[in-house]
Structure formats: C-alpha cells, structure tokens
Amino acid sequence: MRVPYHAVPPEYDDGEGESAETTTAATTCFGIRSDFLIPGRGQPITNGAVVVEDATIQWVGDFSNLPAKYGKVEFHRVKVLLPGLWDCHVHFGGHGLAFSALSDSSAFLPGAPTLAGAVTVADLRRTLDAGFTSVRELQGYAGYLWPGIRDGYLIGPNVYSSLAALSITGGHGDDHELPLCAVKQFGEAGGSSYLCDGADECTKAVRTMVRRGARCIKVCSSGGVLSLNDDPEDRQFSDAELKAVVDETERSGRAVAAHAIGKAGIMAALRAGVKSIEHGCYLDEEVATLMKEKGAILVATRHIQENLLIDHSGYPEPIVKKIEKLVPLTRKNYSLAIEKGVKIALGTDTLYSDPEHRLAHGKNAMELAYAVKAGMTPLEAIEAMTATAPEVLGRQAPKSGQLKAGYDADLIGVAGNPLDDLAFLTDPNNVTHVWKGGKRYKSPV
CATH class of the missing domain: 2.30.40.10 (Urease, subunit C, domain 1)
Known part of the structure; x- marks a missing residue:
C-alpha cells in the first residue's frame, strides 16, 4: 500500500x-x-x-x-x-452504530466502509484515551486509517492490522446469509473477510493482504461462535492450506494469528506454525504442551465471552447456545493454560462503536480482571498486556510494551x-x- x-x-x-x-x-x-x-x-x-x-x-x-x-x-x-497498554485482538468496523454486530447486509453496500471508517475515528481516539497506545486489529477498518494516525492527522493508537480474516468458503469468515458472489466481491474490494480455498489461493490471499498494507495475517482454522451456520468445533482449512498461509506470511516477515476454538482447529494451526491462538476455548493439556513446544501465544479474549454471556440480546438462539456452552469451558481451560505456563498476551475481541455498550472501544482494560480471576497476579496480567503483547507480531514486533x-x-x-x-x-x-x-x-x- x-x-x-x-x-x-x-x-x-x-x-x-x-x-x-x-x-x-x-x-x-x-x-x-x-x-x-x-x-x-x-x-x-x-x-x-x-x-x-x-x-x-x-x-x-x-x-x-x-x-x-x-x-x-x-x-x-x-x-x-x-x-x-496493548489490546492484541480488536475489530474496528462501526458495529452498534453504523451496522449491527451480526449479518448486517448493509455493511456490504457501496459506501459502507466509508461510514465504518468515519465511526472508527472516534473509537480510535477513545481507545488511546483509555491508555491503549497499540492494538492488533484482526479484521476491520482501522488498518486503512493507520496512515493517518502515523502521519499525525488522526488521533489513535499504533495499529497493527490484518485488515481481513482469511476463511474457507462456508467458513467462519463467510456470510452465509448473502449470495456467495457478493461475499467474494466484498473481499476483493477490500472488505473485512476474504475467501480462499486450496493452497494456491491461500498463498495469493496472503500476498493480497500484504499488498493492501496488512501488518499481520489472520486465518480462521475453526468455526466460530458469532457465525450462524458453522460449529466452533469444526476444523477449517487443510494442513496444506494452513502451511501455505504461514509460509507466505513468514516470507514477508509477518506473523499469523489463528481464530481457533475447537481442538482440531487449534492443533492444525499449531502444526502449521502460527504465532498466536485466538480464543483457544478447547485448550487442554495436549494443546498446552504443543503451544509451549512451538512458542505459540494464547490470546483468550475473555472480555467478549463473559459479556456476551451476560447480555446476548439480539443474537439468534443457535448462537446463544454456543455462547452458553463455550464460556464456562473457556474459564476452566484459561486457568489450565496459566497453570501450565503457556505464554499469554491479552486481547478483548472488542467490536462495538456505541460508547454505552459493554463491549465498546475504550473498555479494553477489563481483560485484566479476567486474567487475574483465572489465576494471574495483577503484575503478571499487566505484563501480558504490555511486555508480552508485541511478541504476537513475530519478527515485526516493535520495541514496545x-x-x-x-x-x-x-x-x-x-x-x-x-x-x-x-x-x-x-x-x-x-x-x-x-x-x-x-x-x-x-x-x-
């Protein structure tokens, strides 16, 4: 770019x-x-x-x-x-003001990214005001605003963005409520999800993101919670596809973050060599051992999970059932990861632009409280939100934190x-x- x-x-x-x-x-x-x-x-x-x-x-x-x-x-x-402070997992997309949080087809219309960007300007300033001088955006529009922040005419944190999430067709990054052609065109036009199938398409997808200015790469190796028609325990992307993503990303000095909830998706991402596991809900002793062997970092995103359990109004019943199943499981497994000495950085999955929402930008530091509740000392939690956080970027990590x-x-x-x-x-x-x-x-x- x-x-x-x-x-x-x-x-x-x-x-x-x-x-x-x-x-x-x-x-x-x-x-x-x-x-x-x-x-x-x-x-x-x-x-x-x-x-x-x-x-x-x-x-x-x-x-x-x-x-x-x-x-x-x-x-x-x-x-x-x-x-x-660092938040290692955020999304700036105008949700809650410009668009609803789930399957809002108006987000795919011409001009929608412009509206999202305008709303995001206030979100970025509120994030900085809360003490977050750096964020890793794993899908969203702040990455496109980063040049304005860098050059000084916009106010916000340092932004390290993947721009889009790479997904298989029919996977977590696909929107199953829209025609496939619309989703593909959205990705090609700079939207926040990008579909790729087969190793060659995965390689090309990484190169496309790098060309657009991505400073890291996000891949969805499992199904998700807020995607309607896939299961968090489902594995997505083959070994060859994940390896193609990681290999191409590493050639440009960047690092891969894997949205990985189910164990099969976590293990596949780790075998491929991703730098960080996002969510990691089905983490167990075998996963913890492999993460330590690989030097991978867990970003557990407790803030969004706990708050969606408290208030999931507006979400359809299938998604509510996934929230109610996964949140208690993740509490237990997050504590296990801390006990086993898995390296942890803190990220929130914050995505709302409405300042009154529980998951609004600017409330990111609440993730510290969940880390302490899971077994960290306050000093360890602060280290996970400062010194450890830049390591999720691999070779591109700045001297920060x-x-x-x-x-x-x-x-x-x-x-x-x-x-x-x-x-x-x-x-x-x-x-x-x-x-x-x-x-x-x-x-x-």
Whole structure:
C-alpha cells in the first residue's frame, strides 16, 4: 500500500479546540517522575523516573540515581507510570452504530466502509484515551486509517492490522446469509473477510493482504461462535492450506494469528506454525504442551465471552447456545493454560462503536480482571498486556510494551496503584496521562 507521508497542517484542529500541532510537534528531551513505576517486565520501582528523547526512552530507574547529564531535564509528575497498554485482538468496523454486530447486509453496500471508517475515528481516539497506545486489529477498518494516525492527522493508537480474516468458503469468515458472489466481491474490494480455498489461493490471499498494507495475517482454522451456520468445533482449512498461509506470511516477515476454538482447529494451526491462538476455548493439556513446544501465544479474549454471556440480546438462539456452552469451558481451560505456563498476551475481541455498550472501544482494560480471576497476579496480567503483547507480531514486533532504554516512548500515567486495585486501569477516567511516540495526547486540564 503506497501512502505518501503528509506533514500535519498547522491549522488542523482535532475537533476539541486544541491544535493538532500541540500533540504532534517534535519533542526534544523530557522526563517523567512517579511515586511507583511498573516497567512491564520486571519488578516495580518506587520513586521511579523515565527520560525520553524524541520517540525513544533513554533512561529508566530510581530518580535518586538520575545520571548527571539529565540534571537539567524538565520532569512531569504522575502518580503511577506504566508502559502503554496493548489490546492484541480488536475489530474496528462501526458495529452498534453504523451496522449491527451480526449479518448486517448493509455493511456490504457501496459506501459502507466509508461510514465504518468515519465511526472508527472516534473509537480510535477513545481507545488511546483509555491508555491503549497499540492494538492488533484482526479484521476491520482501522488498518486503512493507520496512515493517518502515523502521519499525525488522526488521533489513535499504533495499529497493527490484518485488515481481513482469511476463511474457507462456508467458513467462519463467510456470510452465509448473502449470495456467495457478493461475499467474494466484498473481499476483493477490500472488505473485512476474504475467501480462499486450496493452497494456491491461500498463498495469493496472503500476498493480497500484504499488498493492501496488512501488518499481520489472520486465518480462521475453526468455526466460530458469532457465525450462524458453522460449529466452533469444526476444523477449517487443510494442513496444506494452513502451511501455505504461514509460509507466505513468514516470507514477508509477518506473523499469523489463528481464530481457533475447537481442538482440531487449534492443533492444525499449531502444526502449521502460527504465532498466536485466538480464543483457544478447547485448550487442554495436549494443546498446552504443543503451544509451549512451538512458542505459540494464547490470546483468550475473555472480555467478549463473559459479556456476551451476560447480555446476548439480539443474537439468534443457535448462537446463544454456543455462547452458553463455550464460556464456562473457556474459564476452566484459561486457568489450565496459566497453570501450565503457556505464554499469554491479552486481547478483548472488542467490536462495538456505541460508547454505552459493554463491549465498546475504550473498555479494553477489563481483560485484566479476567486474567487475574483465572489465576494471574495483577503484575503478571499487566505484563501480558504490555511486555508480552508485541511478541504476537513475530519478527515485526516493535520495541514496545516496556519502560526500558531503547524502547518506544509509549507510556501512561494512572491515578493509583493497579497492583492494589485494577480499577486504576479498568476505568479510563483513572488514566491521567498518555504519551505515544514521545508525544503527549492526554493530561489533566
């Protein structure tokens, strides 16, 4: 995807009375002091401090040990300092405002992606405001907006998007309520699902996504919950097809995420060499052992599952039955994965644009609470949402998710210690400061 670099026009206004020049002008050198610093990986530091130059962290440590060369640096003050959070599984598609969440044929009409993109602008800003400086989008439209964020005229997190989900015909990424020709045309025109059958088509599909600007690849190796006519336990894609997806993805330095719910789909994806298993509901000891052998990462997406169990209004009965069956099963198996030492990164499957919805963008940090309930300590859960998260991108992983010299200056300040009370992260109002790439996007008035 060839997108020219655009400087931000000085007169551009972000819609809230503040010139974008304020938040996007090049920084020089500044510091941040905190009563308590959580580095992402490793032990917290009391009286911690960070020195940032341009977009990179230069020094981290106890403020009393600040090197003399930083003696004239101006320091901001926050209560608690952490790396910017990551959500490793989100969807920006205008659901709940522009379209309903399930089988809304209007999403396939001309102009629908434009409407979805317009709605997504607010979703991206709300996500950043909640402390999420990076997201991995596994199907959606934020990936197409990423150049605007990168170049500074849109406000949002760093976006690592698959753009579409690769699916077999009749699989989880297909829309069984529409003519097949319409679904295929939608995929060819840049829609959020792309059908491919046979190894050659799978190879071509990956190349197509890379050409469009995908920074990772998503493949559906099992059926799904919110797709009406397939079963989550069904395996989708053959060994040869999955291998073709992984091999072609790796040739471009990217990594594959597999939507994999049933055990057969999980095991097939792992044999093919995918980097992450999304959902992983039927994980058992055999799966856990293979994941550890392969160095694969689990993204369990508890936020969407638990909230759909609480409120599944508007979904047809077959889907409700799948929700009621899978959610209790996944609770048990998520705890097993933690107990067995499977590497875990946190993702929510957030998809709603209606700010009042339980699954609205900006409420992503609720995933931390489910990780702790499943057996992680708060510190381990934060590590899964910071330091571990970039690893889902494989060789394209940025230096992010840790307060460490040489890493990206993506940082957040919060009003209290989340190790004592996770509400200091799960409530966006408690996120007092946000810096992304060394630029400040949120601070108290």
